[in-house]
Every structure is written in structure tokens, then in C-alpha cells.
Amino acid sequence: MFGLFKKTSEIDKLQKKYEKLMKEWHELSTTNRSESDKKFAEAQEIVKKIEDIQL
Template sequence: MFGLFKKKSELDQLREQYKKLQKESFELSKTNRSSADKKAAEAEEVFKKIEALKEKEK
């Protein structure tokens, strides 16, 4: 109940964004390959940010 209003961490937000971009890329790959590649590239950038945050926390 109390976790309902808890703000998500930056890492959690990036993970959600990465997951969303990967899904969009997959859906676009069925119809428009160039757009799918752009979404995959965006997802890769988000993934790099996630890895950087993980390294920073250590």
C-alpha cells in the first residue's frame, strides 16, 4: 500500500524505457525495417546509460 506512491528510481525508469523501445523495435521490424533499426539504436543508448549507472553504484 505504501509503495503505491513511491517514486521510481532512475534505473527503474531506464529499464522500463529500454523494454518499451525493444518492444516497439520488434513490432516495427515486421513492417518497416529502417524504423526498427532506429528504435533498436535508441534502446542501445538507453542500455548504455543503464550500464553506466550500475558501474557508478559499485
């Protein structure tokens, strides 16, 4: 109940987006390799953003 009004941090938002992209990457890896590679590249950009924020 008390977590209802808790604001999510920028890192939490990026982490959820990263997890979503990695799931999509894994699903596409067996059917469409080029789209899979695009999702992986997007996920790597998210990792870089997270690292920049943490520094």
C-alpha cells in the same frame, strides 16, 4: 498501499523505456526495417546509460 509513495529510481525509469523501445522495435521489424533499426539503436543507448549508472 505502501508502494504508493515509492519513488522510482533512474534505473527503473530507463528499464521501462528500454522495454517499450524493444517492443516497438519488434513490432516494426516486420513492416518498416529502417524505423526498426532506429528503435534498436535508441534501446542500445538506454542500455549504455543503465550500465554507466550501475558503475
